[in-house]
Amino acid sequence: MAMSASSSDQALLSVRNLRIEFPTRHGTLVAVDDISFDILPGEILGVVGESGAGKSLTGAAIIGLLEPPGRIARGEIFLEGRRIDKLPYEQLRRIRGRQIGAIFQDPLTSLNPLYSINRQLVETIQTHLPLNDREARARALALLDEVGIPSAAERIDHYPHQFSGGMRQRVVIALALCAEPRLIIADEPTTALDVSIQAQIISLLKGLCHEHGTAVMLVTHDMGVIAEAADRVAVMYSGRIAEIGPVQEVIRTAKHPYTHGLMGSIPLIGHHVDKLTQIDGAMPRLQEIPAGCPFNPRCEQATDRCRVERPNLQTAQKSQVACHLFDETGRTGVEARAGE
C-alpha cells in the first residue's frame, strides 16, 4: 500500500495500518488490528475504549516500548513525516522524551523512590538538552513552577514519597515536558488519582499543551475527560478503531452502535465510573474475537453481513466509522474481505 501518500503532510503523527501481535504457544494473538489515525500539531486526541481494547499498546508502540513478545507486525508510524517504527533502538530513544513525551497512569509508581525530584528532572533535561548542571536545575525549577508545585524552590530537593499523588502527577507532567516535546502520550493520567484532583490535572495538562502547542494522545476511560479536554476522539474496540471524529460530533451524534452505547450516559468529570459498558455483554477476549465486525455479538443492529465481513472506516460527516450501516450504498465495488 502507498505509504507516503497515506501519511498526510500536515499531521504531526501518522499511524498507518498498525497491527500488534503476541506470538503465543496457541497461535498468534492480534491485539491491535489494522488501525490508522493522525494527530495534528497541538491537537488533543482522546482515545477511549473498554479495558483491553488496545489503547496502551498503541501508545507503547508509538514510543517504541512494546514489551516482548508483543511486536509491531505490520504498519507504519510517522512523526512529522519521518518513519519511526523501524528506527534502531538508540535513534528511537533520542525521540522519546525529546519529541514524544509520556505520562503514565500511576504517579505513585512512576518516579524512582531513591532519587530526588531534582535529580530525575535534571537527568532528563541533560539527556536531551545541552545544559550544564546549573542551567538544568534552573529549568527544572521553572518546570515545577509551571506545573503548579507550590514553593518549588524548596520542594525540588524532596523525594517522591514526600509528595501527594496529585503533586506527583504534576512532577510526572513536568518530566514529560522537560525537552518541550511536540507530542505527549498520556495513558490514563488521572485514573489513579483522587476524583477531587482529576479535573485539576486534566485542565493543567490541557492548558500547558495549549501554551506550548504540544499535541496529546489522551488515553482514558472517562468520557467526561474526553468531553472536557479533547479536540477529536477515537473509540477503540477489540484492537480496532470503531469511530473517530471531532469530539462534539462523536458525543452529540454518535454513529457507531458501540459509541452510541458509550454515550448513553456521560459522567461529569470527576465522577468516577469504573466501566464504560452500558451495553450488555463484554468485549471479547483476544482469542475469541468473532469474524466480521468484532462488535456483532453485542450489536442490536447486526445483520448476517456483520458476521462475515469486516467493516472498514467510512467517512460520515466529519467522522469516520467502521460499521456496515454507514457503507455508501452499493459500496465502492471493492469486496474488502475482513482482516485478509
Next chain:
Amino acid sequence: MFAFIIRRLLQSVLVMLTVALIAFALFRFVGDPINNLVGQDTTLQDRQKLRETLGLNDSVVVQYWRYVVNTAKGDFGYSYMHRRPVKTMLLERMPATLELSIISILLALFIGVPMGVYTSLRRDGFLAKIFMSISLIGISLPTFLIGIMLILLFGVILRWLPTFGRGEVVALGTWTTGLLTVSGLKALIMPAITLALFQMTLIMRLVRSEMLEVLRTDYIKFARARGLSNRAVNFGHALKNTLVPVITITGLQLGSVIAFAIITESVFQWPGMGRMFIEAVADVDIPVMAAYLCLIALFFVVINLIVDLLYYAVDPRLRVDGGGSGGHG
C-alpha cells in the same frame, strides 16, 4: 535520625545481654567450674576458698552481672585447656578468620553482583544460562565437598596451591596478615573460594531476581519513556533499587560467613577462631566457647547496625518526613 540510632543501639545491647546470659549459663550448667580449674588432689577446704575468691558463692544475678562487666571489658577469663587468657588466644586467631571472611564476601560481591546484573539483562543469552547452571552447583554442593575437591585438584594433583595453613604471615602490630606475602595469598585462594562460592551464587541469584523485578516497575518504564540511555536506566535506576535489599542480605551474610568459616577452617586447617572453637568444643573448654559465642554475636550485632545505617543512607523513604529533612543530595 538520632532516635533511630538510639533505638537500634538499645536493641543491640539487649541482644548482647541475652547472648551473654547464654554464655554465662554454659559455665553454670556444664560441670562445676572448680573441677575444671584444680587438680584431683585439691582438698575440700581449698576448693571452698577458691569458690569464695572466684565469687562463685554470690547470687546468680551478681555473678551474671560480673560476667557481663568482665566480658564487656574484653576479659573472658582463662582457657581451661591452655591456661592462657582467652582474650589473647582470640586476638591471635581473629585476623585469620576476619581476613578469610572479608576477602570471601568481597569476592562474592564483586563477582556475584555483576553476574546477577548480567544474567538479568541478558536473560536469554547463552552465557547467562551457563551462569545460572553453575550457580545451581554452587547452591547445592556442600561447602566441605567443594573444599575437598579443590584440595584434590589444585593441591594434590596439580600441586599449585598449599592444602593447609595460612602461609607466611607478617605482623602489623598485634594483627598478623597473610595478605602481604606470596605464600599467604596463595594459601588464601582455595579457602576463600570455598567460603565465597555459596555466598556468590546466593548474591547472584538474589541480584538477578531483584533486578528482574525492578526492571518491570513503572518507574523503569517511565525512565525509558523519558529517553534515558540504557546505561542510565539499567545502572543508574534499576541497579540502585536492586542494591537496597542486596545490601541487607550481604550484610547479614557477612555475619554467617564469619560464623560458618568454621567448616572451611576445618577443611583447610586454617588457624582461625572457627577452628579454635571446634577444638574448644572437643576439650569442653567453656571459657573459649563462651567467648567465641559472645564475639560472633557482637559481629552480628555490629554488622546489623551498619547495614541499618547504610539502608538508611540509601533509601530516602526511611528518613523522617517533612521539615526539609529529605534535602541531602
